[in-house]
Amino acid sequence: MLTKLEKAEKRWGGSHNLIDQWINHRRKLLIQYFIVAGLAPYSRSEKSLPSMDQVKQFCAQLVDYVSEGHFEVYNNVVKACEKFGEASIETANGLLPMISESTDIALDFNDKYTDAVDEQVLYQLDNDLSHLAQAMESRFELEDELIELLYQRLP
Known part of the structure; x- marks a missing residue:
């Protein structure tokens, strides 16, 4: 996912404020993901789990990213596409329902971990992160x- 982000930064970075903001927020989300998942360069000892606080910080970042997409970025992209004709609008509107599928997965993940009262839920984290990562990778491709x-x- 990080390699794809770097390619996106090289290809689109600096071309539009909206794109730069979106890519920057994706980077922040991925960094939090790597921290919680214990992936390099944020590896932790083999048997340790992240703290609930780290997981909740990731959940906050995840919800912010997903919300920004739905309530700010996508609307702005669709509005910009209106200038480019019907085909652009149709393409943009066709992508949005597919992106929404990952939103449900992200929100379910958030609900499970932010509402958790018992840290035992962290034993399910690896599997849940894997499922979430697959959904988010698909989302990033659609975005x-x-x-x-x-x-x-x-221009």
């Missing part, structure tokens, strides 16, 4: 299609 749609039309 990149939206970014490309906008980028292709920039």
Whole structure:
């Protein structure tokens, strides 16, 4: 996921404030994911789990990212696509329902871990993170299609 982010930064970085903001927030989310998952360069000892506080910070970042997409970024992309004709609008509107599928997975993950009263739930974290990562990777690919749609039309 990080490699794809770096490619996105190289391809689209600096082309539009909205794109730069979106990519920057994705980077922050991925860093939090790596911390919670214990992935390099944030590895932790083999048998340790992240703290509930770390998991809750990741959940907050996750919800912020997902919310920003639905309530700010996607609307702005669709509005920008209106200038580019019906085909652009249809493409953008076709991607949004597919992106929403990952939103449900992200919100379920958030609910499970932010509402947890027992740290025993952390023993399920690896499997849940794996499932979430698959959904988010698909989401990032779809979001990149939206970014490309906008980028292709920039002056």
